[in-house]
Amino acid sequence: MHTISSCPRHRRHAIAALIACTASLHFAAANAADVSITLPPGGGFSVRSSGGTDERLRVQSDGAVLLPALPASPQQGQLACFDGASGRLGNCSPAAASALAGPTGATGPAGPGGATGATGATGAQGATGATGSSGATGATGPIGLAGATGPAGPQGLQGVMGATGLTGAAGATGTAGATGATGPAGTGGAVSAVSMAAHNTAGSTIAVLLGGTNVPMPQAQNLGGGFLANGSSDVFTVPTTGRYRVKYAMRTTASTLASARVLINGASYPALTEVPSTSTNRYLGETIVTLIAGSTLQAQFYGMLGSVTLDGGAGATLIVEQMD
Structure with missing residues (x-):
């Protein structure tokens, strides 16, 4: 070297x-x-x-x-x-x-956590996320206490009137009243014995139909000269032909718009018909009419769907007497 x-x-x-x-x-x-x-x-x-x-x-x-x-x-x-x-x-x-840098060394153990920093300002609210699907329905909870009773509802429409019940048995005849004073002497001939009187004194309730409901008068009947009453005591038959005075009266416990009348041979007779314009509970009618033998008379309430209750005592009266 x-x-x-x-x-x-x-x-x-x-x-x-x-x-x-x-x-x-x-x-x-x-x-x-x-x-x-x-x-x-x-x-x-x-x-x-x-x-x-x-x-x-x-x-x-x-x-x-x-x-x-x-x-x-x-x-x-x-x-x-x-x-x-x-x-x-x-x-x-x-x-x-x-x-020249060597390979990355193994990660050392984590150092102790530092002190918590101050809380940063709240960020802006993000957009609302999509609504999630509905969860399963939970079990039914216990039944709650009953609520307070609500106010009464309006009154419903009146139902259809039921069929008229069977007429009750005739009551016992009352004691005869005192004899009235003698009337003045008539100018004509003798008074006819062909006459009748019938009453409803039981305070009956009558179911009224639009077409009419007969009023039975089974109490205090006085039928003379051949007058006849049917089994319900609501249709009376005239025995002989002649001129007759016919009058009726009916009184109810409450005022209604029901009408009242007397049918002659099944037809209304205007002079014996009352159609009130306002509610009433008194019905009266009287006239003189010629009737032939076999004619029928019957008192009715009609013109509404409902019921009326007659007064006790002279609740309904029908009097027919031959004039000549």
Whole structure:
């Protein structure tokens, strides 16, 4: 191995000094060609300090370049790299500098938690999310307490009047009243014995139909000269032809708009008909009419759907007497 020791000392610590010193050995060709140093077999090239004890640069026979004093040199702030193709030294590229970083080490244990920072300002409210699907219906809860009773509703429409019940049995005949005073003497002939009187003194309730309902008069009957009453005591038959005075009276416990009349042979007779314009509970009628034998008479309420209740005592009266 050959050692260069004649170069100036201020150039021994750099590669540039080596090149310049080597060039001075071949001063005849310094500007004509590169300096070439041929290493002996198994030997290397070494640059040492002036005392020859400290090796500064060494090139091995296998091409390895050593800088033995480099670890003791002050640290520098830049990296030096070489080009793999040409062997040129220079600044490292960003990629090379990044490659010099070692693999990421294992994550260290988490440090103790820091103090809680101050609460930040409330952020703006986000948009309302979509409504989720309805959940399953829960079990039925217990029945609550009964609520207070509500006010009474309006009165419903009156129902259809039921059929008239059977006529009750005739009551016992009352005691005869005191004899009235004798009337004035008549101007005509003898009074006819063909006459009748019938009453309803039981305070009966009559179901009234629009077409008419007969009023039974089974009490205090006095039928003379052949007058007849049917089984319900609501139709009376005239025995002989003649002129008759017919009068009736009916009284109810409450005022209604029911009408009243006496039918002759099933037909209304205007003089014996009363159609009130306002509610009433008193009905009266009287006239003289010619009747033939077999004619029928019957007193009725009609003209409404409802019921009326007769007064007790003389609640309903029908009197028919032959005039001549």
